[in-house]
Amino acid sequence: MSxxxxxxxxxxxxxxxxxxxxLTASEALALSRRIQAHLLASPxxxxxxxxxxxxxxxxxxxxxxxxxxxxxxxxxxxxxxxEGREMRSVRLRKLSDLVPSKLGIPEPPGDSETPEPTEFDxxxxxxxxxxxxxxxxxxxxxxxxxxxxRHGGRRIGLAxxxxxxxxxxxxxxxxxxxxIMSESGLTLCATGSAS
Numbered sequence: 001m002s003x004x005x006x007x008x009x010x011x012x013x014x015x016x017x018x019x020x021x022x023l024t025a026s027e028a029l030a031l032s033r034r035i036q037a038h039l040l041a042s043p044x045x046x047x048x049x050x051x052x053x054x055x056x057x058x059x060x061x062x063x064x065x066x067x068x069x070x071x072x073x074x075x076x077x078x079x080x081x082x083e084g085r086e087m088r089s090v091r092l093r094k095l096s097d098l099v100p101s102k103l104g105i106p107e108p109p110g111d112s113e114t115p116e117p118t119e120f121d122x123x124x125x126x127x128x129x130x131x132x133x134x135x136x137x138x139x140x141x142x143x144x145x146x147x148x149x150r151h152g153g154r155r156i157g158l159a160x161x162x163x164x165x166x167x168x169x170x171x172x173x174x175x176x177x178x179x180i181m182s183e184s185g186l187t188l189c190a191t192g193s194a195s
Contacts, residue, residue, distance in 0.1 A: 008169045013137050016129035019162040020059050031160050032062035034183040039124075040069060042186060044156060044179075048121035050076040052089050052153070055098060055106045060126045061158040068095055078116065080147070081107045087143040089116040089151070120153035125177060127159040134176030134189030135168040148175035156181055 023031065039045050051070055056063040070077040071094065078089040082101060090108045092098070098106040125144055129137040136157050138144050148155055155175070161182045170176075180187045 009137055012165060012168060013128050016137065016163050016165065017059075020128070020160060023059075023160065023162070028059065028160070029062065031183045032056075033065075035061050035158055035160075035181055036066055036069075038183075038185050039066065039156075039158075039181050042181075044122055044154060044181075044186070048075065048154075050078070050117060050120050050153075051122045051124065052078045052080075052120045052151070053124040054126045054158075055079050056126070057105050061160065063124065063158065064095065066124070067092065071095070078120065079108060080143075082143065085143070087147045089120075089147070116151075118151055120151060123148065123151065123153045123155050125155060125157045127157040127163060127177075127180070129163050129165045129168060130157050130159055130177065130180050131165050131168045132180075132187060132189055133167070133170075134178065135170045135174060136177055137168060145173055145175045149173075154178050156186075158182075 053063050053067055053070070054060070055067070067077055067079070071092070077092045079092045079098070080087045081090045082103070082105070092108055097108050099109060101107050125136065125148070126138060127136045128139065155177045157177045157180045159180055159182055161184050177189055179189055
């Protein structure tokens, strides 16, 4: 690894993004469905009533079917909304409420008056790269790290197996995941229990 963690993170992010971009749309959809099937059959999902789930975009593991599944099962489904450099969680009532933000990321409108909870049963997090120690690389904005530091719950990254790295550099503010769900199933991270 490089002596400069910021540069090393950027290099590893580019490498993982290239790997993920190497998947065809049909491959990514098939792998996303396998990941969804693993998650929906797991105690992580079946034991969760309040779920924070990212809304997929830009080659991420697809979450729209998971969100719809949660909504039809009368679970509380919360999704991210960026407000400046901060992310908050907004309760979603139906998928059609999502609209593209200025960054093109689908999110709920900003007029939700329901205060976000501090605890979730399950927090589903996007990853560009991850390792088995629970470190992840996102887009590099720090939004999820700040969000995870403020909210409790089982933190599970959704990622394709091609996004795994042997080790990722981490800073003190980086919040580790409890597990990663990929098309191969759940990988528990060295940080703790995800089941």
